[in-house]
Amino acid sequence: MSDTRKTWMSLLAKAPPTALGRLWDSTGLAPDFNWLRAPEIGSTMVQGRMGGSGAPFNLGEMTVTRCALRLTDDGTVGHAYVQGRDKTHARTAALIDALMQTPLESRLRTEVLDPLKAALDERRRTRAAKAAATKVDFFTMVRGED
Amino acid sequence: MYVAVKGGERAIDAAHDWLAEQRRGDTDVPELGVAQIREQMTLAVNRVMAEGSLYDPDLAALAIKQSRGDLIEAIFLIRAYRTTLPRFGASRPLDTGAMDCIRRVSATFKDAPGGQVLGPTFDYTHRLLDFKLAAEGEDVPAAAEARDAAPARVPHITGFLGRDGLIEQDAAGDETPPDLTRAPLELPATRALRLQALARGDEGFLLGLAYSTQRGYARNHAFVGELRIGAVTVEMDIPELGFAVEIGEITLTECETVNQFTGSKTEPAQFTRGYGLSFGQTERKAIAVALVDRALRWKELGEDDQGAPAQDEEFVLSHADNIQATGFLEHIKLPHYVDFQSELELVRKLRAGADGAPEAAE
Incomplete structure (x- = not known):
């Protein structure tokens, strides 16, 4: 459970807020809920590793918004930790996290998660394709020929 | 050492109003949006995030607009904002x-x-000014994409x-690293x-x-x-x-x-x-x-x-x-009247001693 939940929570966090908002709105879902933790803006210290693979060090912080809520209907709890300062993004992510634990799961997967995943995959593919177009082969020239 | 001073409130307000007017510049020229800075001044935004030590492109762009493009001032704004944020935790070390x-x-x-x-x-650019960029509305060529390239x-x-x-x-490890901000x-x-x-x-x-x-x-x-x-x-x-x-x-x-x-x-x-x-x-x-x-x-x-x-x-x-x-460097422009007064007294005394005669009173 936690593995698949981790996957959808990660996807919801990485999704562009506008795209997520549009897909969520088009589901027409608007469940009643109570805040366990109202959306709160804070930071996370990002750690790197010396030499890429050595011991950790603190690189700098990033902004993060988090919230937690409980669905009024069946008491399911949803959490969100998302990059940036968009409280609506966090709220929508937490609502979907909660509903993904209910029978609405397959509908949300088709209507929200799958399109988000496809868009993110496409963005990665485009980025890789543009990078690949700038791949070079350097030739070493002979020096000091007589 | 600088000292607290009172007064000047009206002058300070007027200075800040003028600052705002100067920031806006000629009103016949369209105002710069934060999103424009974020998208088109990307490398300035990146520098402000790196030295501000807070990853948030929108905030960095806002800071650049507010600081009139003075990047150290923008970094200052980001550092100040950063201190107001509750820390939720630390990430796993990046891969x-x-x-x-x-x-x-x-x-x-x-x-x-x-x-x-x-x-x-x-x-590999020639570092020649590109006057095409001065003409607005130029079509930007789309970046080439290689076929069959996968991440x-x-x-x-x-x-x-x-x-x-x-x-x-480098020896790998997972000990908690020290934190300069703490x-x-x-x-x-x-x-x-x-x-x-x-x-x-x-x-x-x-x-x-x-x-x-x-x-x-x-x-x-x-x-x-x-x-x-x-x-x-x-x-x-x-x-x-x-x-x-x-x-x-x-x-x-x-x-x-x-x-x-x-x-x-x-x-x-x-x-x-x-x-x-x-x-x-x-x-x-x-x-x-x-x-x-x-x-x-x-x-x-x-x-x-x-x-x-x-x-x-x-x-x-x-x-x-x-x-x-910059904090320490720029603070020397703030009032140091008392400090300077004491040094002035000292120089006068030394001069009086050297001349063998008292300085003329003011």
């Missing part, structure tokens, strides 16, 4: 090996596995050297603390220091083993859930240098390394950090203290932060 690279070059291996990827670089994990160059034992290995800097510093200080250090200062090592002040003959820029996902443990989730994706620049070797009768010769990691596309900064990191490692590598500035940990770490530096 830069899994970076989706938009640029990746090696100056040491021509045929680096994974290839040499130039990416959106100024390198792939690009291995680190140093990994290949490491496999043969040709380069020193405890004051204490010397001698660990390498973890130095890398944090360098990551938020002033690009210009670090560039000068790095250049000094290349010119012979603690030369260590650096090659850029690898320079990579790209997106890395950030993963964080969520205590209330008991597992980690990816909370977002950030762009980073990483530079690994391959430097002159060490070795002894008992240990075979090995290349040594310098490391630079920085938020955003900040290539000059990351290379400079790697060179300075390597210079500061002289003690642990058993090298001589050449008395070079870049080897002096106290000198480098105490002066690399442009917010500390």
